[in-house]
């Protein structure tokens with residue numbers, strides 16, 4: 001049996017769908033039991049656990065052949081990341097106590113970087129989990145193609161999308177969440193020893209200009225990509241309610257300056273199958289329904 005956190009989200013849902021399709025039993029770990037109904041209907045056993053509830057996590061992980069660990073995103077952490085440090089310790093204690101057969105932790109591109117930024121939260125958690133007694137895989141995906149969900153409405157309505165990734169003709173390692181879930185499900189079913197890092201990106205690197213051009217093709221209208229001036233980021237993020245925008249700015253600087261990338265470069269990364277066009281088409285369809 002495989003225990004899946006974040007199952008009501010994008011990646012966790014894909015992991016569970018792939019395991020169920022392979023005929024594997026799945027335990028759905030949800031923080032709100034009512035949100036698990038759809039998974040119970042597909043034959044999953046439900047467990048309720050918040051990512052910061054060590055006792056509930058321990059019981060949800062017990063007896064699992066493999067555990068998929070997804071820590072929910074925190075875009076506005078306190079300085080020096082106390083939230084991630086606390087989560088890391090609770091997760092480690094829960095996994096040590098429950099002793100599942102193996103663990104796949106959803107980390108990120110750039111988790112190896114020593115320069116502080118938003119992704120340092122994953123660096124902290126990787127460090128806390130790296131010496132666990134069971135085999136552990138740190139799955140480090142690139143920038144999610146689904147981050148373009150914010151671009152659908154402006155592309156459709158105004159024909160302009162804003163980009164914090166710049167210059168807008170610079171290729172960025174991006175990946176579809178369908179590929180991440182499929183690969184995570186494969187890794188969970190692989191036997192092996194020790195610790196490993198798997199870096200994952202899509203079939204080809206993507207520039208913000210390519211995102212604009214793909215939206216233009218799919219929407220049948222011109223779409224222009226505008227770089228948001230760096231000096232305006234802090235005030236924009238604060239106006240959106242962020243208290244501590246610095247880590248997010250540092251992360252964007254890391255992508256733009258190239259110090260957030262895969263440890264083993266483009267040649268060392270595993271490649272997904274899902275093209276940008278497929279993801280943007282799905283985002284357009286789901287925006288039309290909402």
Ligand SMILES: NC(=O)c1ccc[n+]([C@@H]2O[C@H](COP(=O)([O-])OP(=O)(O)OC[C@H]3O[C@@H](n4cnc5c(N)ncnc54)[C@H](OP(=O)(O)O)[C@@H]3O)[C@@H](O)[C@H]2O)c1
Nearest residue numbers: 006007008009010011031050051071072073108142143144
């Ligand atoms: N976006 C990117 O480009 C990128 C790149 C690399 C890595 N990542 C990492 O990918 C992860 C996000 O994956 P995703 O996009 O699949 O997430 P998502 O769709 O936002 O889903 C988040 C999941 O976490 C659950 N959750 C939220 N708060 C929780 C809590 N306190 N305790 C337990 N579960 C909780 C949510 O459950 P509810 O339904 O109850 O809210 C949901 O199932 C993050 O760790 C992020 O850093 C993202």
